[in-house]
Structure formats: C-alpha cells, structure tokens
Amino acid sequence: MHRWEPYIPRSPRLRVRKTSCCCQYELCGEGGQYFVLRQTADGGYEETARGLYPHAEQVFAQLASQHWCTRQAS
Ligand SMILES: [Zn+2]
Numbered sequence: 001m002h003r004w005e006p007y008i009p010r011s012p013r014l015r016v017r018k019t020s021c022c023c024q025y026e027l028c029g030e031g032g033q034y035f036v037l038r039q040t041a042d043g044g045y046e047e048t049a050r051g052l053y054p055h056a057e058q059v060f061a062q063l064a065s066q067h068w069c070t071r072q073a074s
Pocket of ligand 1: 021022067068069070071
C-alpha cells in the first residue's frame, strides 16, 4: 500500500487540482511536484505518491475509487 508521511509545506503555492468524494483525498501540486494529500484525525495532513503528475494522479484515482461513501447510503 501507500506510505503516508506528514505533510511539510515546501512551497507557499500549494494548488489543489482535484478533490475526491467527501474531500477525503486531494491531488495537489506544489513547485512542480504532485502528491496526494489527506487530512489526519488530529487535523494535520499526510501526503503520499509525491512525484510526477501521472504517478500522483494514478494513486489519487486508485485511492478515490476505494472510497466507501457514507453519503450514498440509501
Ligand atoms: Zn463520499
């Protein structure tokens, strides 16, 4: 699986490119690098898949597709 690490901002220009259902994951770009961001239970952020856009986007799509949505309960 993916290794999540504490998110440490490396650039003042964090840009969110995509947000998954329920805002569980965000695909972000920062200084030419892309990664997936998620919020932790204590209000912090963790990142994974840092690197080129296709890689981060692929991991983002995979994570988003595994999301079990509580809002879709009928
Ligand atoms: Zn959802």
